[in-house]
Amino acid sequence: MTKRPLVLLDVDGVLNPARRPTMRHRRHDVTLDGRTYRVLLNARHGPKLLALAAGAEADLVWATTWEEHANAEIAPRLGLPPLPVIHVTGDLGTRTGEHFKTRHVAEYVAGRPFVWFDDSLRPPDWQYLMDHPGVGEFLLVEVDPQTGLTDGHLARAREWLTGRALGLDDAGAASPEPAP
Numbered sequence: 157m158t159k160r161p162l163v164l165l166d167v168d169g170v171l172n173p174a175r176r177p178t179m180r181h182r183r184h185d186v187t188l189d190g191r192t193y194r195v196l197l198n199a200r201h202g203p204k205l206l207a208l209a210a211g212a213e214a215d216l217v218w219a220t221t222w223e224e225h226a227n228a229e230i231a232p233r234l235g236l237p238p239l240p241v242i243h244v245t246g247d248l249g250t251r252t253g254e255h256f257k258t259r260h261v262a263e264y265v266a267g268r269p270f271v272w273f274d275d276s277l278r279p280p281d282w283q284y285l286m287d288h289p290g291v292g293e294f295l296l297v298e299v300d301p302q303t304g305l306t307d308g309h310l311a312r313a314r315e316w317l318t319g320r321a322l323g324l325d326d327a328g329a330a331s332p333e334p335a336p
């Protein structure tokens with residue numbers, strides 16, 4: 157079984173923040189099933205995510221309610237290739253406080269280490285993943301939906317993935333928060 161790490165990507169609140177946080181975010185109108193959605197995307201995020209994945213020998217995967225639409229509408233605007241999609245909208249039964257995507261993610265990862273960028277992660281999600289027998293090491297990177305993905309989030313992910321590659325136990329063992 158492959159142990160290549162995964163980097164899970166949300167769209168709304170992560171790549172598409174609620175407000176325009178930088179001048180690099182450009183507005184796009186995306187029409188799906190006759191409805192038009194206004195999205196704010198920073199084209200630099202594509203190359204940065206590709207560099208993160210390449211440096212860590214990790215695979216980028218969509219974990220968003222956009223599902224396949226992310227490949228049609230988001231990926232090309234960021235310079236990303238089509239990515240695997242975790243189907244997150246099917247009903248997996250009653251939840252116990254975790255986000256509806258979390259059970260789908262737990263099934264998908266199948267023991268592979270993963271970093272998850274999302275704006276909806278809370279303690280019940282962490283607990284669910286910790287308790288799930290099919291889930292290995294992971295890092296949840298909670299993103300503020302007002303500002304979306306930042307270089308700081310990417311750096312946290314890179315540190316964690318690099319620490320794993322060096323055989324260190326976890327991000328805590330690898331390096332405490334560096335002093336400013």
Ligand SMILES: [Mg+2]
Nearest residue numbers: 166168169275
């Ligand atoms: Mg979101």
